[in-house]
Amino acid sequence: MAIFTLIFAVFDLGRYMITMQSLRSLAGAGARAAMLHDCYTNAVLTKTTPTCSGDIYLSDAKKRALVPFLYANGLSPTLTTVTGGSAVTVTTSVSGFSMVFTTIWPSSFNSPSASTKIPF
Template identity: 85%
Template sequence: MRRLDQRGVAALEFCIVAMAILTLIYGILDLGRYMITMQSLRSLAGAGARAAMINDCYTNAVLTKTTPTCSGDVYLTDAQKRALVPFLYANGGSPTLTTVTGGSAVTVTTSMAGFSMVFPSIWPSSFNSPSASTNIPF
């Protein structure tokens, strides 16, 4: 019997396998970038909560047994934020930190407005607007 020509089969198999492996690798890198962004946002929210508790607004309210009226982002300077979470400032990013008083807690929320996934079609849309928050009960 005559043998069929097998030239190019290995290249075709490599293309099929390489496409799957590269998609997996890029997906892992993209998810890792999202996870480090979330961890940095949680760290910034914790630092903002600690700064809000030390600030006169929260401390005086607790001592006088009144509701604190903390709001805005007045507790951490931009340089302090940059020192805490340098990853978020890479490529010109700028996280926001807001403090809101309501109910029985002060909520410190951080978010990253300019973040987007490299492969947005394979991840949920909520991944494109990461945010983290911390509650300080009083």
Template identity: 65%
Template sequence: MRRLDQRGAAAFEFCIVAMAIFTLIFALADLGRYAITMQSLRSIAGAGARAAMINTCYTDAAMKITTTVTCSGDYTTDTQKRALAPFLYDRGFTLTVNTVTGTSFVTVTASVTGFTMLFPTVWGTSFNNPSVTTQIPLPN
């Protein structure tokens, strides 16, 4: 009985396994980029919340100097943002921080535009342009 030629079988098997392994590695790297971005945004939102509490709009109400709290805008400096999130600035993303006063909370939102996942066909667009919100309860 004649033996079948097995040349190239190992190369073909490697191609099949390598595609799955490289896809997994790149997907993990992509999710890692997203996790770093979200953590940077959490740090910036926390710094914005601390800066809003130190600002007179919140402390005057906490010390009962005024009865209304009207915080709006961005209370963090560009230097503070760069120190907290160098990853976002090195990649050229647009970072925005906004503070809004609600009925019982001061809400600080940090968001980044220009961030897209490397595999949009796998993840879709739900991870693009992430944002994080932090709330500070208003003083009674």
């Protein structure tokens, strides 16, 4: 019985790790798309602060092609872009994700997110 619990715990942790890697990939793709978007490019050329915000850079089809695992079981990742300080921050998260063995993992594992910053 203990060996089955251990095996399922390893699978559960692996599922979390692939979710985190997918979120990091999506954040990177969102950051690249934001840099190519007019709000960032024009701001860098004119040496002003960019006003990038929201999720306007990647279509749902492109996100689905980049990270198909995040769309499994009806999940839907979100991508948000916020300008503040001296960087544009692109954050991705997926709601509805939950670990199977909730008693052994921290509750923070149930709301995975990743972000990347674009300095300007």
